[in-house]
Amino acid sequence: MTFESLMTYVGWPLIKIVILLGVVAFCVAYTVYIERRLLGFFQSRVGPNRVGPFGLIQPIADGLKLILKEDIIPASAQPFLFRVAPIFAIVPAFVGFAIISFAPPLVTGAGVVHPFVVKDVNLGMLFLLSITSLGVFGIVLAGWSSGSKYPLFGSLRSASQMLSYEIPLTLSVLSVILMAGSFRLSDIVDAQSKLPFAIPLILAFGVYVISAVAETNRIPFDLPEGESELVGGFHTEYSGMRFAFYFLAEYANVVLVCCVATSLFLGGYKIPFLPYETLLAAHPVLVSALGLAVFGVKAVLFLYFYIWIRATFPRYRYDQLLRIGWMVLLPIALLNLFLVAGIKLWLLR
Amino acid sequence: MTPELMDAAGTSPLRKTLETTTMELNFGPQHPATHGVYRAILQLDGERVVAIESVLGYLHRGIEKWVEYRTYTKATPIFDRLDYVGAILNCHGYVGAVEKLMKIQVSKRAQYIRVVLDELQRIANHLLWLGTHALDLGAMTVLFYGLREREVIMDLFEAMVGQRLLQNAYPIGGVRLDFPRGWERACRNFMAELPNRLDEYETLLSSNRMWLQRTKGIGIIGGAEAVALGLSGPTLRGSGVYFDVRKCIPYGSYEDFDFEVPLGENGDVYDRYIVRVREMRQSLRILQQALDGMPEGPLMPEKLSKIIRPPAGEAYFSVEGAKGQLGYYLVSDGTDKPWKCHVRSPSFINLQGLEKMVVGGLVADVVANIGSLDIVLGEVDR
Numbered sequence: 001m002t003f004e005s006l007m008t009y010v011g012w013p014l015i016k017i018v019i020l021l022g023v024v025a026f027c028v029a030y031t032v033y034i035e036r037r038l039l040g041f042f043q044s045r046v047g048p049n050r051v052g053p054f055g056l057i058q059p060i061a062d063g064l065k066l067i068l069k070e071d072i073i074p075a076s077a078q079p080f081l082f083r084v085a086p087i088f089a090i091v092p093a094f095v096g097f098a099i100i101s102f103a104p105p106l107v108t109g110a111g112v113v114h115p116f117v118v119k120d121v122n123l124g125m126l127f128l129l130s131i132t133s134l135g136v137f138g139i140v141l142a143g144w145s146s147g148s149k150y151p152l153f154g155s156l157r158s159a160s161q162m163l164s165y166e167i168p169l170t171l172s173v174l175s176v177i178l179m180a181g182s183f184r185l186s187d188i189v190d191a192q193s194k195l196p197f198a199i200p201l202i203l204a205f206g207v208y209v210i211s212a213v214a215e216t217n218r219i220p221f222d223l224p225e226g227e228s229e230l231v232g233g234f235h236t237e238y239s240g241m242r243f244a245f246y247f248l249a250e251y252a253n254v255v256l257v258c259c260v261a262t263s264l265f266l267g268g269y270k271i272p273f274l275p276y277e278t279l280l281a282a283h284p285v286l287v288s289a290l291g292l293a294v295f296g297v298k299a300v301l302f303l304y305f306y307i308w309i310r311a312t313f314p315r316y317r318y319d320q321l322l323r324i325g326w327m328v329l330l331p332i333a334l335l336n337l338f339l340v341a342g343i344k345l346w347l348l349r
Numbered sequence: 350m351t352p353e354l355m356d357a358a359g360t361s362p363l364r365k366t367l368e369t370t371t372m373e374l375n376f377g378p379q380h381p382a383t384h385g386v387y388r389a390i391l392q393l394d395g396e397r398v399v400a401i402e403s404v405l406g407y408l409h410r411g412i413e414k415w416v417e418y419r420t421y422t423k424a425t426p427i428f429d430r431l432d433y434v435g436a437i438l439n440c441h442g443y444v445g446a447v448e449k450l451m452k453i454q455v456s457k458r459a460q461y462i463r464v465v466l467d468e469l470q471r472i473a474n475h476l477l478w479l480g481t482h483a484l485d486l487g488a489m490t491v492l493f494y495g496l497r498e499r500e501v502i503m504d505l506f507e508a509m510v511g512q513r514l515l516q517n518a519y520p521i522g523g524v525r526l527d528f529p530r531g532w533e534r535a536c537r538n539f540m541a542e543l544p545n546r547l548d549e550y551e552t553l554l555s556s557n558r559m560w561l562q563r564t565k566g567i568g569i570i571g572g573a574e575a576v577a578l579g580l581s582g583p584t585l586r587g588s589g590v591y592f593d594v595r596k597c598i599p600y601g602s603y604e605d606f607d608f609e610v611p612l613g614e615n616g617d618v619y620d621r622y623i624v625r626v627r628e629m630r631q632s633l634r635i636l637q638q639a640l641d642g643m644p645e646g647p648l649m650p651e652k653l654s655k656i657i658r659p660p661a662g663e664a665y666f667s668v669e670g671a672k673g674q675l676g677y678y679l680v681s682d683g684t685d686k687p688w689k690c691h692v693r694s695p696s697f698i699n700l701q702g703l704e705k706m707v708v709g710g711l712v713a714d715v716v717a718n719i720g721s722l723d724i725v726l727g728e729v730d731r
Contacts, residue, residue, distance in 0.1 A: 039489075042490055043489070043490050043492075043493035043494070044493055044494065044497055045493055149372065149374050149375075150374075153374075153396075153712070219487050219489075220487060220559055222487070223713075310489075311489070311490045312488075312490065312553065313487070313488060313557070313559055314483065314486040314487040314488035314554075314557065314559050314560050314563055315486055315487025315488075315559075315563070315713075316559060316562070316563070317562070317563060317711060317713045317714070318396055318711065318712075318713060319396075319711065320562055320563075
């Protein structure tokens, strides 16, 4: 194996992974900050503003505090499972970012292309769906191994909730894949050069947004950790860094969902009707930078919407939540899928 | 299945090994949704509640006994600590009982000032209740909005009597001081603003489908059952029973004011919620009338000795507290200390309705029901 092939298959991916992990961890930490500030804004209070200018160092202070905390393992817990469960939660949340194209590929020199993605897998969406569905193991194992009743409740709820909402989520994503004709995320983004899929696939977009809120366990679907019922839900018994892992995983999932929604429905890094070819010929770097900025803005807007929901709605009850998933979202998602398939088959041939 | 088959199934070894049991869940005393150190032991079948047992006493301070060793005047402040989010109403109940025991005639102006403070306290209590109840059901923003308005009321209290939460507002016989300068204007400003804010909360909750799904048809208790259990206050009126101490056993000039008693229809969590929200609007009406028709006159009776020594006898005086009928029973033996004191605390008695409300429901409804009862543990355990 030559050095070049070694770089292609090991070196560059590793560098990209390290960069991505750093960027994602940073984004996740500041998502927490943004959420707290925005919630403060919504709720006519200030939010964290003491640590650093505008409280900007707050996430670092929080992280430091959690690292220094004692790691308590309850006497009734099953120590091994209790220790590994947070890993199950956090790994899928971060791995999911690997297939997301954050910007148009940067073309330098004679046909050398640097894509802004760790690995643009041709079955990218399938990979993403399967890897994120592993996240539920972290929650179920935590609930089971804690040896305590509230976490057990939380994890039971979580298991049924995530399974129920995985189906409409997947069906809504399937209609996007049908429209784009590819599982590869960069192809899906390219297919939206003229029109973001959110407009023709408005039903799928709606189903995706609602299911995504449920998948990430947030209000109004935050039953697994419904604070007023289950104290802390599945992570009641966790402390210190292990708790931080769950916390990070939740917010990494939120960021991931925002990125995926941006790619699938909001046109990713594209601006409709922008003459990319002429621009690309003139300023390749500018196109990539613009694409990255557009992606970021779209994702942050979606995030804002997410936080807005949290500030507004009360929590659903367990049975109501499942009823919505199976009786409302699933039929809509199926109907949408059939419609899209029919249109694709008969009209857009 | 025939009885024989059922019997066979019940006695077979397979049946024994696959037997299911209920799960015992300890709900509190350290739990975010119990509004203090209330503890319930739930028997659960899955998420369904089979039985509930309340365990009280974690905040028992022996206030009723403590009072027997204090003079009547010195005992006054302790009653603020019963229901610490509706302290002025507690104070009114106690001084009212002593006044009844001593047959003191409180001046009309003092009565009106008491009405103003009472109704402000009722609004403050309901605002805090609304916020915490909404928070229990996951709507966290309402809490901060409610606290924002409550803060104004606290400022008004501070300007009037010097304290914010536990005001020790009324001395026996009347009120200490008149409204300070500018107080009335500040109060009227608040009264003009509050209806808009209440509309805002109702937009967030009353017209929200999720809120309706979480509250409508949950924790139903019928009027007859509610009366039989001795419930009172908004909890009782939510079941459609017309009973308000201010209307039915008028005290402190409440007969002078024109206001309605909001009633619920179904006796569910939603009705208890909407009754309280409407009560705030009625309280505003009373406030308006009290401020407009404020009579002149002394604040304290002229002939009142420094040492309160009621004649031997007994008196029961009840006010419409924030949670319900708040009664004080005092027995005097002619000395300067009460021989016996008993508080009919509405939180404690309303809590009896909880079992009726939650059994057969889901765990999440327990939270909704505890919230809808509006209990304060200081008053439950005394």
